[in-house]
Every structure is written in C-alpha cells, then in structure tokens.
Amino acid sequence: MELWEKKVESSTIYDGAIIRVELDQAELPNGTLTRREVVRHPGGVAILPLDAQGRVITVRQFRYPFYTVVTELPAGKLDPGEDHRDAAVRELSEEVGATAGELIYLGSMYASPGFCDEELHMYLALDLTEGPCHPDPDEFLEVERVPFDGLVDRIMKNEVRDGKTIAAVLRAKEYLARR
Amino acid sequence: MELWEKKVESSTIYDGAIIRVELDQAELPNGTLTRREVVRHPGGVAILPLDAQGRVITVRQFRYPFYTVVTELPAGKLDPGEDHRDAAVRELSEEVGATAGELIYLGSMYASPGFCDEELHMYLALDLTEGPCHPDPDEFLEVERVPFDGLVDRIMKNEVRDGKTIAAVLRAKEYLARR
Numbered sequence: 001m002e003l004w005e006k007k008v009e010s011s012t013i014y015d016g017a018i019i020r021v022e023l024d025q026a027e028l029p030n031g032t033l034t035r036r037e038v039v040r041h042p043g044g045v046a047i048l049p050l051d052a053q054g055r056v057i058t059v060r061q062f063r064y065p066f067y068t069v070v071t072e073l074p075a076g077k078l079d080p081g082e083d084h085r086d087a088a089v090r091e092l093s094e095e096v097g098a099t100a101g102e103l104i105y106l107g108s109m110y111a112s113p114g115f116c117d118e119e120l121h122m123y124l125a126l127d128l129t130e131g132p133c134h135p136d137p138d139e140f141l142e143v144e145r146v147p148f149d150g151l152v153d154r155i156m157k158n159e160v161r162d163g164k165t166i167a168a169v170l171r172a173k174e175y176l177a178r179r
Numbered sequence: 180m181e182l183w184e185k186k187v188e189s190s191t192i193y194d195g196a197i198i199r200v201e202l203d204q205a206e207l208p209n210g211t212l213t214r215r216e217v218v219r220h221p222g223g224v225a226i227l228p229l230d231a232q233g234r235v236i237t238v239r240q241f242r243y244p245f246y247t248v249v250t251e252l253p254a255g256k257l258d259p260g261e262d263h264r265d266a267a268v269r270e271l272s273e274e275v276g277a278t279a280g281e282l283i284y285l286g287s288m289y290a291s292p293g294f295c296d297e298e299l300h301m302y303l304a305l306d307l308t309e310g311p312c313h314p315d316p317d318e319f320l321e322v323e324r325v326p327f328d329g330l331v332d333r334i335m336k337n338e339v340r341d342g343k344t345i346a347a348v349l350r351a352k353e354y355l356a357r358r
Contacts, residue, residue, distance in 0.1 A: 003241045013193045016216045036243045037195045062182045064215045065296040069182050107337035112290040117244040158286035163342050170349035
C-alpha cells in the first residue's frame with residue numbers, strides 16, 4: 001500500500017504565542033484531495049528528576065484546557081533554535097531549582113501526530129543538586145516529591161494522566177531495569 | 180500556593196472538522212490577565228491488540244503534521260456522544276478487522292494538556308477473532324504484527340515515537356506483569 005500525502009496548498013489560519021494553525025489541502029494516493037488541519041508547535045522537553053531517596057520531583061499546575069490541576073513532570077517548550085538538552089537543563093532549574101550531574105536522554109514522543117507536530121524530548125535527571133527555583137512570574141506551580149514506585153502505581157490507577165509523564169516514567173522504569 | 184485560573188472571556192478563532200481553536204482571556208491568582216490558546220478536540224481511543232502468538236497488531240500511516248510514516252497502535256477519534264469503549268470496539272474492527280473477547284481498560288492520557296483538551300483512552304484487546312478490515316475509503320494504512328517484547332525494544336531505541344503507543348504498550352507491560 002502506498003503511504004504518502006502531498007501538500008497542494010497551505011494557509012495560516014491563526015499565528016499565536018504558542019501555536020500556529022494551518023489549513024492545508026493535500027492529495028491522497030487515490031488522487032482525492034483532502035483537508036488537513038495542522039497545529040504547529042515548537043516542541044518541548046519533560047524531565048524526570050530522581051532524587052537520592054528514590055523520589056521523583058513532580059509539579060502540580062492548573063491546566064486551562066482541562067480547567068483543573070494536573071500532576072506532571074517538570075516540562076516546557078523549546079525556545080526558538082534551542083537544543084532540547086539545553087532546554088531540559090533550563091526547565092529543571094526554573095521549575096524545581098535543581099541541576100543534574102547525569103542527564104540521560106530517554107527518547108522523544110509525538111504528542112498527537114494526527115493533527116499536531118509537537119515532539120517532546122524526555123530526560124532522566126540523576127545526581128541532583130538542589131537550590132531555589134526560578135519560575136516565571138506568571139507561572140504558578142507546586143513542587144511535590146513522590147516515591148518512584150508510588151508514581152508508577154498512581155499511573156496504573158489512572159490518577160496520573162499526563163501523557164509525557166506516563167511515557168517518561170514507564171520508559172525510565174524500563175531503562176533502569178535494563179541498566 | 181493557589182492553583183487556579185478563571186475564564187474571563189472566550190472567542191472561537193477557528194471551528195474545523197477535527198479541532199476548534201479558542202482564544203481566551205484568563206485571570207491568574209496574582210490578578211494578572213493572560214491569554215490562553217486552547218485547541219478543543221473530541222478525544223479518542225487507542226487499542227493494543229495482542230494476538231495468540233504474543234504479537235501486537237500495529238498500523239503504519241502517513242502523518243501529515245510530521246510529513247512521514249508513523250507506526251502506531253490502532254486508534255481513532257470519538258464520534259459525538261460515543262462511549263470510549265464502543266469507540267475502541269469500532270476502531271479495532273475498522274482498522275484491523277478484529278474483535279476482542281476481552282477488552283481491558285488501561286486508563287487515559289492527556290496528549291498535550293498545556294494547550295489542548297484531547298484525552299485518549301487506552302485499551303488492551305485480548306482473545307482476538309480476526310476478519311477483514313473496514314477502513315474508511317480515504318484512510319490509507321498498513322497493518323503489521325510485532326512481537327510484544329520487540330515493540331518494547333523499539334520504543335526504548337526511540338524508533339516508535341507515537342505518544343499513545345509508548346504509553347499504552349508500557350502500561351500494558353506493567354499491567355500484564357501485575358496480573
């Protein structure tokens with residue numbers, strides 16, 4: 001089976017602070033023309049900071065689209081042209097005030113490939129040195145510590161629902177078991 | 180720390196076939212007003228079909244936002260008002276032509292809670308009966324079979340990058356280990 005689509009036309013519907021929305025026309029392998037709604041996103045990083053006591057440092061934040069508080073790993077968008085490892089170092093410092101002696105790349109994930117090009121890079125941060133946080137003035141978040149196995153349990157109970165957090169925690173578990 | 184935001188104003192920027200884009204103004208706990216770009220999405224399901232030989236049935240599809248072919252679990256959006264278990268049964272039949280004797284809920288994930296309200300429900304499908312697929316005429320996909328452990332290996336090598344696939348496969352691994 002042929003698996004391709006060809007961009008025929010593209011127009012920008014909305015160009016915002018975080019996302020850009022494009023409405024494209026694409027040709028399918030059977031010659032049909034179809035519409036493609038695409039959200040362009042700068043991509044980001046998520047960091048799993050594991051402290052010397054085997055606890056994961058997580059953050060609780062109000063997430064406006066769900067209108068509720070969500071437990072997540074520290075994370076953030078890439079600045080324009082920023083390397084994702086540099087972004088991981090920056091976000092770890094800003095959100096939880098830590099630096100990592102060892103920063104292990106866990107791979108990336110496509111958050112929602114059907115309509116959005118957001119790619120998230122995941123890191124495991126070990127050998128932490130902790131200091132004060134430097135959150136943005138308009139960023140409200142609460143730092144928590146959860147034992148690693150307890151976080152896996154909360155994922156399995158569907159109490160932790162953030163996709164990048166689920167992917168990074170379970171990937172780190174597999175990584176640490178194989179190391 | 181107070182964790183809330185209050186919707187002050189909302190306007191719809193784009194109302195499309197899959198997504199609706201809203202631009203809201205929200206009040207933060209410090210009184211500041213901020214803009215919130217929100218993508219509304221119907222939500223969806225992803226199914227991990229595990230056959231009698233211990234192989235996972237995956238699909239390869241061209242994903243326009245990344246302009247490349249992506250390996251994923253069978254998945255799809257919810258129809259309006261559709262129960263997510265019914266959607267899992269429907270998508271499993273449409274995309275891979277299978278029905279499941281046992282359909283186990285693995286929990287849900289927020290694909291990208293910073294800007295989008297998409298929630299994906301994940302299912303493990305066992306005791307499969309296989310028949311012909313019924314894809315949409317404009318849906319081009321290739322069905323593959325990958326041994327479960329091989330799929331975990333591909334995730335760990337960063338060869339499988341779809342977020343829902345990573346989350347569901349690693350969650351199923353944990354689920355099966357605990358069962």
